[in-house]
Amino acid sequence: MPPDSNDSLPTALFTAAQVRAMDRHAIDRLGIPGLELMHRAGAAAFEALRRRWPEAKTLSVVCGPGNNGGDGYVIARLALAAGFDVRAYPVGPVERLRGDAAAAFAEYRNADGPLLNFIPPGFEGAEILVDALLGTGLDRDVADEYAAVIDAVNDFPGTVVAVDIPSxxxxxxxxxxxxxxxxxxxxxxxxxxxxxxTGAGPAHCGEIVFDDLDTPPEIRLGQAPSSRLLRSNDFALPPRRRDAHKGHYGHVLVIGGERGYSGAARMAGEAAARTGSGLVSIATRASHSPLLNLGRPELMVHGIESGRELEPLLQRASVLALGPGLGQSEWAKALFDAAIACGKPLVVDADALNLLAEHPLQCDRWVLTPHPGEAARLLGLSGADIQRDRFAAASALQRRYGGIAVLKGAGTLIAGPDGVPHVARWGNPGMASGGMGDVLTGVIAGLLAQHVPPFEAACLGVRLHGQAGDLAAAAGERGLLAGDVIEALRTCVNR
Structure with a gap:
């Protein structure tokens, strides 16, 4: 995905119930017939697929028993009128169609639209297959005939277009x-x-196109967004003054790097520096502290073996990045306790999150950056529970621990005290490799050091991290390293 590709979409996101309420508002209060909305939806989907694949001339549509299937019959009828070779495959008895969906089916059949009551192998070689099987009202696991049809759709070797949402x-x-x-x-x-x-959504949706079906903005303004999409112009660092000096841009102290994990602290520190922090120090095990900045001498590295030794560094720092490579030893716990007690803003990641899960507490000064496994430990759930409802998990993390919660993963979520999570679309599968979370920790800490407010720092940090990952992935996703993302940060932070 190009770094700014989501800017064409609206920022307001809604639940399915909210969108159904909008639909009812359009029909009941504005007097737009439901069949007219169905016609508009089918036309919007058909025009979208024609823009994307203008040379296609064969199309098949899998139609379910509800309004989503009705949209599918509209698409099939429009394709037929445009000269496509069309097949419609109803799932379930067409006699059960009701209301607008039944009317759309009748219009398709009155246009002599072909109907097949079985699915042939490969959908007879159609170029485009339209999924109009199930809509947004799904409230239980797909099973039996519907699961088999979805398997057939996913086995289809051509192009698949989902109507409203992938079934x-x-x-x-x-x-x-x-x-x-x-x-x-x-x-x-x-x-x-x-x-x-978020979650499995990005992997199942492909490119997302939105159409408001020519409904007035008032139907959306009547619903408070349940979440928001981040855009590339949301939150930005101001230009630097010509008389600036390093003291204007803060001092990040990275605390971590247990034996065998020194690279995590190094990557977090380097990411904070590349994001623009004026100074970056690392507090780490004394045994490897002389080696940690050999390739990056701008980092100030200190060998620390106790909480007491850490205190002078804490006093000089303006922001803490706590957790990269920290471990869970007695040494780690001593540094964790000292950092939490010092009263400075901090980003909490990795093993610091695991230590926090053992002794939960609330703090408004921190940004927590868990992946789903760490979030599960913080909430006493399983990783599957977290992924089952990432929005609920992000909000629960923020309520339980305070501050800002960043739930990492596909469609990273940022939850603040206002209760409206923000969703980031940047990033790519190449970033599923070691050290990426350490880089994000450093980026957010570097922004906090530059006086960016915590929620803005979290949102901007997630964006810059994802954009840098996308820029670095231009050479290929496989083999993408956290260090490649650090190198790309400078370009992204100066855009």
Whole structure:
């Protein structure tokens, strides 16, 4: 994904119930017939797939028994009128179609639209397959016939377009409900569903296109967003004054680097420096402290073996990055306790989060940056529980521990005290490698040192980290290292 590709989408995200309320508002209060909205949805999806694949001339549509299936019959009818070779595959008896979906089916059949009651291998070689099977109202795991159809869709070798949401994906959480379609393009309507952007959502949606179906903004303004998408112009560092000096940009102290894990502290420190912190120090094990800055002499490295030895460094620092490579030894616990007690702003990551899980406490001065496994320990849940509803997990982390919670992963979430999580779309699978979290810790700490408020620092840090990862991945995702991301940070932070 290009670093700024999500700027074309609205920032406000909603739950499925909120979008259904918008739909009812348009029908009941504004007098827009439901069938008219269905016609608009089908037309929007058809135009989106034609823009993306203008040479295609064969199309198949899998249609479910609800309004999502009705959208599919509209698409099939429009494709037929445009000269496509079309097949529609109803799932479930068409006699059960009701209301607008039944009307859309009748319009398709009245246009002599072909209907097949079985799915042939490979959908007879169609170029585009439209998933109009299940909509946003799914409330249980997909099973039986529907699961088999989704398997057939995912086995299809051509292009898959999902109508509103990939079938089987939870619109609120981004979790897979037993089985889900993997689409190349998802065309979403009325209001953007938050589940498209986190958890399994990014892997199943492909490119996301939004169409408001020409409904007035008032139907969306009547609903408070359940979450928000981050954009590339949200939060930014101001230009530097010509008379600036290093004291203007803070002093980050990285605390970590147990024996065997010194690289984590080094990467966090270097990321803080590349983000623009005026000074960066590292407090680490004395045994490797003389070696830690050999390749980066700008880092000031101190061998520390007790909490008392750490205190002078704490006094000089303006921001702490606590946890990269820290471990959970008695040494780690002593440094953890000293850092928490000193009263400075801090970013808490890695083993510092595991130590926090053992002795929970609240603090408004910190930014917590757990991955799902660490979040599970902090909340006393399993990793699967976290991924089942990442929005709920991020909010629960913030409520329980205070400050800002950054739940890492596909569609990283940033939760602050206002209760509206922000969602970041930057980043790529190449970043699934060691040290990436240490880099993020350093980036956020470096921004805090430059006087960026905590929530803004977390959002901006996640964005810069993801953009740098995307820039570094231009040479390929496999083999992408945390150090490559650090090198790309300077470009991204100066955009």
């Amino acid at each position: 089987g994906l939870n619109a609120d959480t981004g979790a897979v409900m037993g089985n889900a379609v993997c689409a190349d393009l998802t065309v979403s309507f009325i209001g953007l569903k938050q589940g498209l952007f």
